[in-house]
Amino acid sequence: xSADVAESPTALADRGELALGLPxxxxxxxxxxxxxxxxxxxxxxxxxxAISITLFFFIGGAAATIVRLELFTxxxxxxxxxxxxxxxxxxxxxxxxxxxxxxxxTTLGNFLLPLMIGARDMAFPKLNLxxxxxxxxxxxxxxxxxxxGGIDTGWTFYVxxxxxxxxxxxxxxxxxxxxxxxxxxxTGVNVxxxxxxxxxxxxxxxxxxxxxxxxxxxxxxxVLATPVLAVTLLLVLxxxxxxxxxxxxxxGGDPILFQHLFWFYSHPAVYIMILPAMGVISEVxxxxxxxxxxxxxFMVYALVAISVIGxxxxxxxxxTSGMSPFAALVFSFLSFIVAVPSAIKVFNWTATLYRGQxxxxxxxxxxxxxxxxxxxxxxxxxxxASIPIxxxxxxxxFVVAHFHYIMVGASVSAYFAGLHFWWPKVTxxxxxxxxxxxxxxxxxxxxxxxFFPQFIAGYLGMPRRYHVYPPEFQVWNVLSSAGAAxxxxxxxxxxxxxxxxxFFGERARNDPWNASGLEWRTTSPPPRENFxxxxxxxxxxxxxxxxxxxPIKDRPRVPAQGSLT
Amino acid sequence: MSAVGKLLREPWDxxxxxxxxxxxxxxxxxxxxxxxxxxxxxxFFGAIVLAYTVMRLEHAAAFxxxxxxxxxxxxxxxxxxxxxxxxxxxxxxxSAEHAALRRTSLWCLSATAxxxxxxxxxxxxxxxxxLGRHLVPGDAFPLREPAAQLFFAFYWFATGIHAxxxxxxxxxVGRLIWKGWRDPDFLPGNPQVEVGLLYWGLVDxxxxxxFPLLYLPGRSx
Numbered sequence: 001x002s003a004d005v006a007e008s009p010t011a012l013a014d015r016g017e018l019a020l021g022l023p024x025x026x027x028x029x030x031x032x033x034x035x036x037x038x039x040x041x042x043x044x045x046x047x048x049x050a051i052s053i054t055l056f057f058f059i060g061g062a063a064a065t066i067v068r069l070e071l072f073t074x075x076x077x078x079x080x081x082x083x084x085x086x087x088x089x090x091x092x093x094x095x096x097x098x099x100x101x102x103x104x105x106t107t108l109g110n111f112l113l114p115l116m117i118g119a120r121d122m123a124f125p126k127l128n129l130x131x132x133x134x135x136x137x138x139x140x141x142x143x144x145x146x147x148x149g150g151i152d153t154g155w156t157f158y159v160x161x162x163x164x165x166x167x168x169x170x171x172x173x174x175x176x177x178x179x180x181x182x183x184x185x186x187t188g189v190n191v192x193x194x195x196x197x198x199x200x201x202x203x204x205x206x207x208x209x210x211x212x213x214x215x216x217x218x219x220x221x222x223v224l225a226t227p228v229l230a231v232t233l234l235l236v237l238x239x240x241x242x243x244x245x246x247x248x249x250x251x252g253g254d255p256i257l258f259q260h261l262f263w264f265y266s267h268p269a270v271y272i273m274i275l276p277a278m279g280v281i282s283e284v285x286x287x288x289x290x291x292x293x294x295x296x297x298f299m300v301y302a303l304v305a306i307s308v309i310g311x312x313x314x315x316x317x318x319x320t321s322g323m324s325p326f327a328a329l330v331f332s333f334l335s336f337i338v339a340v341p342s343a344i345k346v347f348n349w350t351a352t353l354y355r356g357q358x359x360x361x362x363x364x365x366x367x368x369x370x371x372x373x374x375x376x377x378x379x380x381x382x383x384x385a386s387i388p389i390x391x392x393x394x395x396x397x398f399v400v401a402h403f404h405y406i407m408v409g410a411s412v413s414a415y416f417a418g419l420h421f422w423w424p425k426v427t428x429x430x431x432x433x434x435x436x437x438x439x440x441x442x443x444x445x446x447x448x449x450x451f452f453p454q455f456i457a458g459y460l461g462m463p464r465r466y467h468v469y470p471p472e473f474q475v476w477n478v479l480s481s482a483g484a485a486x487x488x489x490x491x492x493x494x495x496x497x498x499x500x501x502x503f504f505g506e507r508a509r510n511d512p513w514n515a516s517g518l519e520w521r522t523t524s525p526p527p528r529e530n531f532x533x534x535x536x537x538x539x540x541x542x543x544x545x546x547x548x549x550x551p552i553k554d555r556p557r558v559p560a561q562g563s564l565t
Numbered sequence: 566m567s568a569v570g571k572l573l574r575e576p577w578d579x580x581x582x583x584x585x586x587x588x589x590x591x592x593x594x595x596x597x598x599x600x601x602x603x604x605x606x607x608x609f610f611g612a613i614v615l616a617y618t619v620m621r622l623e624h625a626a627a628f629x630x631x632x633x634x635x636x637x638x639x640x641x642x643x644x645x646x647x648x649x650x651x652x653x654x655x656x657x658x659x660s661a662e663h664a665a666l667r668r669t670s671l672w673c674l675s676a677t678a679x680x681x682x683x684x685x686x687x688x689x690x691x692x693x694x695x696l697g698r699h700l701v702p703g704d705a706f707p708l709r710e711p712a713a714q715l716f717f718a719f720y721w722f723a724t725g726i727h728a729x730x731x732x733x734x735x736x737x738v739g740r741l742i743w744k745g746w747r748d749p750d751f752l753p754g755n756p757q758v759e760v761g762l763l764y765w766g767l768v769d770x771x772x773x774x775x776f777p778l779l780y781l782p783g784r785s786x
Contacts (some may be wrong), residue, residue, distance in 0.1 A: 040575060121576035123594050185605050193598040197590070198576070223601055227609035235616070235722065244718035245702050246616070252711045253718075257619055261612055529579065 023527035025428065040125035041528060043426075046111035048132050053099050053107065054495070056139060060094035061491065063087045068450075068484040074471045084467035085152035086168070092155025097177050098139050100407055101269060104276035105222075106135070106187060108418045109215045111426060113191060115519035115526060116209050118200025118535035123193040131186035138180030145172035154465065156266070159247035159258045163239040171240050178233045181226045188222025191215050200518070202537035206297060209517055209541050213300050214279025217307035221268045221275075225311070229265035232258065256321055263314035271310040273407050274374070275303060277414030278345055281367050284417050285349050286542045287515045288364035289356025293542045294348045302341035302348075309338040319387050320394045328387055335385035342378050346371060357546045361513075362436035366417035369444040370410050377405030380455065395465075398458025401451045409447050416443070416494065423498065424508030428525040431501040435493065443490035449483025516543045568664075568750035588754060595756035596763070603767045610771050613726070617719045617778060624712030629783030631708055631716035634700060639691040640780040643684050644772065650680035651769045654738075658762040664753035667745070671752070674742045677765065681735040688728055720779055727775060730768045737761040 026043045029035070036044055067087050070078040079087065110128065114121055122128045145151055148169040153162040162170050195208070195216045208216075235258075238244045245251035247258045286293040293299060315323060315331030323331075349371055358364070380402040383389045393399060420440075423431050457476035462469055469477070511520035516539075522531050569584045577591040621628045657673035660666035699705040701721070702714040741761055745752035752758060 119576065120579050123576075124598060125575045127598075185602070189598050189601045189605070192601050193594055196597065197594045223605045224608055227605050228612040231609055231612040231616075234726070238718070238722050242721075243703060244722060245714050246718050246722075251702075252624065252715050254619065254623070257616055261616065264612075534581065 023523070023529065023532065025523065025525040026528050027428070027525050029528050038129070040121070040129050042110050042114050042122045042125065042128060043526065045128050045132055046107050046109075047426075049102060049106040049110060049135070052132070052136060052139065053103055056094050056098040057491075059143075060091050060099055061488065063091035063094070065484065065488060067091060068481040070467055071469070071477045072481045074469050074474050074477075076468050079467065081467055082152065083150075085154075085465070086146075086150030088465065089151045089154050090146055093142060093151065093173060093177065096155050096269070096407075097180055098135070098142065100273045100411055101184065102135060102187075103273075103411070103415050104280060104418060105191070105215060105218055105272075106132075108211075108280065108415075108422060109191065109218075109276060110187075112422060112519055113194060113212060113215055114198065115425075115522065115530055116212050116517060117195065117198060117203050118518050118531065118537065119194060119198035120530055122190050123198055124190050127186050128190055131183040131190070134183035134186065135180055138176045138178070138183065140176070141179060142173050142176030145169040145176060148172060156262065157233070157236060158262075159236065159239070159255050160249065160253075163236055164248050164250075171237060174233045174236055174240075178230055178237075181230045181233075184222050184226045188219035188226070191219040192223065195219075200535045200537055203518075206300070207537055207539075207541055209279075210282035210293065210296070210299050210303070211276075211279035213303050214275045214277075214282075217303045218272055218275045220307050221272050221310065225265045225268040225272075228261055229269075232261040232265070235261075256318070256323065259318050259321055260314070263317045264311070267314040267317065268307075268310045270403070270406060271306055273411045275307060277370065277374075277411045278303065280414045280418035280421070281349065281370050282345075283515075283517070284363045284367040284421050285352055285371075286544060287421070287513050288359045288361060288367070289353050290359075290544045290546050291352050291356040291542075292540075292544055294351035294354075295344075296540075296542070298344055299348055302344045305341040306338060309334065309341070313338055313385075316385055316390070319390045332385055332387050336382065339378060339382055339385075342374075346375055346378070355546065360437075362431075362433060362440050363417045363421035365437055365440035366413050366420065366443075369440065369447075370413040370417060372444070373405050373409030373413060373447065377402060377410055380405065393458055395463055396458035397454040397462045397464055400464050401454035401458060404451045404454075409451065413443065413447075416440070419494070419498070421513070422519070423501070424512045425519060425524050425526070427502050427505070428508050429501045429505030430508045430512065431505060432497050435497040439490050439493040439497075442486060442493070446483050446486030446488075446490045450480050450487050451483070453477070453479040453483070516541060569754065571750060572755050588756075592754070592756040592759070595760050599760045599763050603763065606767055610726075610774070613719070613723050614774065614778065617723070620712070620715050620719065621782070624710070624715060627708075627710035627712035628716045630710060631713035631720075632779065632782035633784060634698070634708065634713075635720065635780050636691050636694060637780050637784065639687055639694075640776055643687050643691075644776050646680050646684045646687065647769050647772050650677050650684070651766060653677040653680065654762045654765045654769075658759050661745075661752045661758040662754060667749060667752055670758070671742060671745055674738055674745070677762075678735050678738040678742060681731055681738070681765075684731060685728060685735070688724065723775055723779065727768070727771055730771070734761075734765045734768050737764060 026041055029041070030039075036048065039045060039048075066079065067084070070076070070084055076084075110122070113119075146169075150168055151166070151170050151173045152168045153166050153170055157170065157174060162174075195212060199208075235246050239246050239248060239253075245253045247253045247255050249255055282293055282299060313331060313335045315327055316335040319328050319332075380398070384393070384399065384402060420431060420436055423429070453476040457473050457480070458464075460473065460476075462473045462476070508524045510522065510524050512524075513520075518535055518537065521535065567584060569588050570578075573584065573587055573591060577587050577594070580587050580590070582590070653673045653676040657670050657677060660673060661670040695701070699707055700717055702718050706714055706717070708714075738761060741752070741758060
């Protein structure tokens, strides 16, 4: 590795670093499969996660593709009702539990959190590795449920259908999700402990990068919400396998109780998907606008507020379940409240862009796409939080479109923004910028073409979870399916060019974006110990100036003020 | 390598601090981490208690009638056993901080594990009696109120989950005993001791909540 670098000194940010003798990068610290599968290095574990969740992403994506193909025509001409139910369940279960929830926290979070706070590793490196194995074990259990005939309950496993009536492999799938929950809790414990105890000297709480704050608040949800889901899933298993009556109304049980417990986790889970995304976007926007983030402390308070208020909004999933009108009113109010910190974040990103020296590199394109899609998703969330409209569009494609805007549009865009932004740091290689820009634009276009027609179809009354529909909805479904094809292409392209760049990409400098933040103050890719010396933090985060150096390739690196290695 | 150096782990061994101070930080973080995990466990059992509470409010009379069928002698005996184990665990945790008290720590750890096993044995006897009386939700269930089956669903679920937690605790303490017995440097100052015994404390406290919920309703009048 260091021999390669020595041959091309221009690839280095600083000749001085060459003279010092570069440390071996974490990628060069062992090339066998065993050295990866037993690694306690947070950077290697992040790569393991990246590979496994990419696999899950394409499994879930394949199921979605067949679903969209089936909905191209009003009749059942691709798959029948049973297969259709199993496909959308597979799509939901894999995407929610094995892609969206672990996506940013376990890949970017795992890789960057110690780097950003100037630590050598996570607080519990072995637990970190164990959590990957638990995630994989859960994934294998769920995948085997698919091989054992699939699940037809939908990703929510609603009772009493899932406990009493369904004859599919529900138990295996539920067990898989339960096991994956351990992984989530372990990650949460690790992140919280790391953030509290391993910050470099000078890295006070209000100098933490917003991405770290986002990971921290997400982890609070990980730790406090996941166990409730775990109990709920165990109760489903107890009822299904041992016949204990808990949710079955025929035996005195209460199916609404399931919904309360389930959504107590699963609504905060939406914030698990969006808070890390917000963290990524804050880093990217401030870097490419060359502006200090607007209202740093309010950005922090907003993250904390979203994670806390998120725990009090679960009831808005149950407006039509027979809950008392008073409870519905309270949950409606609380759901509106959570829009306030979300809006603060959007306003502050906009204010950061204002008078910025904006560069339209691909991470920024993804980030701007995020802001647009998140705003649409958030505003339609307000529709759904108001009881009368929710009753009208309950279980229609309006809801499907809304949560896809947040969970896929926003969250996946942010994942791609972060992936491109930190790709040079992770791999030591640059990706092909033209391809990346093209795929970012294509993704935004494809996403809107896929999901915006679903708002209309849903508003007109097309219900979700059906494989056939009245012919008058066909035009919206054709648009949506066409968009899905574009979106699929836009998701496949990064897989191609990012893989290519690992082997053939131009060598990345230590800080290709002229960014602030400790992670750029080490080599690309970082050494096993993360930093050459002991990092110390002197400046506030996001020390950008509009007149400062934009990320131009040939410009020599401008040492950032303050944060030093 | 010194006794302290052997206990140091990543990333605390790379802090550039003197070994004693690095180990002190490692201890502090391990304790902090297990407390976060215990907070998460509290939510886990909290959800069970919440579901139980909702059902009991809906079916107060049936729950009282069903709870009278539990065996309070076994329940009380188990509470006494587990509280005593908590005492041993606390003494073990404190004595393990000093190398001179290694024998005390080993004895207290052994007593903790033995009392844990005794709890499981008593619980097994109680389960056998419950099974003999068909107190399992299903067709042969003897009580007439339908919601009595709900009570026993929670009884089996909650005590079963608790027994699994306790078995894990016995395993953790057993491992500490085994390692501490083989290696005189293992126990003194090792963060694993406090972490394991804090977990034991949670399992204890959960039983203190479950006992009145499952055994005492319907017995006051």
